[in-house]
Amino acid sequence: MSNIALCAACLIIAALFLAEEKRENYTTAVFLKALASLSFVILGFLARPDYYRGSLPKLLIAGLCFGCAADVLLNLRHVLKKQGKLIFLVGILVFLCGHILYLAAVLPLSANWIVCVLAGLVLTALLMKWIFSRITAEKAFKIFGVVYIGAIVVLNCVAVGNLIAAPGAFTELFAAGALLFLVSDIVLILNTFGPKERFSLRVTNIALYYVGQLLIALSLLYV
Numbered sequence: 107m108s109n110i111a112l113c114a115a116c117l118i119i120a121a122l123f124l125a126e127e128k129r130e131n132y133t134t135a136v137f138l139k140a141l142a143s144l145s146f147v148i149l150g151f152l153a154r155p156d157y158y159r160g161s162l163p164k165l166l167i168a169g170l171c172f173g174c175a176a177d178v179l180l181n182l183r184h185v186l187k188k189q190g191k192l193i194f195l196v197g198i199l200v201f202l203c204g205h206i207l208y209l210a211a212v213l214p215l216s217a218n219w220i221v222c223v224l225a226g227l228v229l230t231a232l233l234m235k236w237i238f239s240r241i242t243a244e245k246a247f248k249i250f251g252v253v254y255i256g257a258i259v260v261l262n263c264v265a266v267g268n269l270i271a272a273p274g275a276f277t278e279l280f281a282a283g284a285l286l287f288l289v290s291d292i293v294l295i296l297n298t299f300g301p302k303e304r305f306s307l308r309v310t311n312i313a314l315y316y317v318g319q320l321l322i323a324l325s326l327l328y329v
Contacts, residue, residue, distance in 0.1 A: 109327075119141050230260070259288065268280075285318070
């Protein structure tokens with residue numbers, strides 16, 4: 107019951123965050139986003155209270171914590187506008203650390219990790235070529251983008267490989283969460299660096315992101 111309540115609270119607070127962000131009440135928006143993200147961190151701890159037993163739950167919960175911190179940073183750039191570019195890049199770096207932690211958690215479960223990683227690199231190259239044809243961004247953002255998207259695409263390939271090799275509640279929830287996270291990031295990039303920001307795409311980005319993180323947190327129930 108507490109898991110359902112936390113999931114509902116997370117999504118409701120995320121909706122309130124979007125409303126405040128649209129009104130350009132950025133300080134309130136940062137606070138609400140922090141609460142929404144804290145919800146999936148708490149969900150992870152509740153799903154696996156003995157997280158300290160075994161590296162997989164430790165790494166997944168650490169990844170959730172990094173995601174929460176990155177969420178705050180990405181929106182804090184609207185509050186501290188003079189340092190906005192730096193804060194945004196630091197936020198992406200923190201998110202990248204979270205993806206690496208997720209990858210470190212599930213990579214040992216992979217029976218064919220070399221194939222998954224190679225497939226991820228090829229898909230990253232194709233995906234980034236497509237994204238770059240649709241956005242305009244500074245070189246620093248593009249470099250960060252390649253590394254960042256590369257990490258989450260490789261993560262997805264490993265997650266799908268694990269799902270194919272060993273279907274089950276954990277691999278299903280984690281793969282679904284990772285995929286939604288990836289799609290969310292693609293939407294975010296296109297909306298942020300594309301020709302025009304659209305609120306509908308922002309809603310899509312946030313909805314996919316939080317559902318993805320909640321699924322990853324819930325996957326800890328089955329570790």
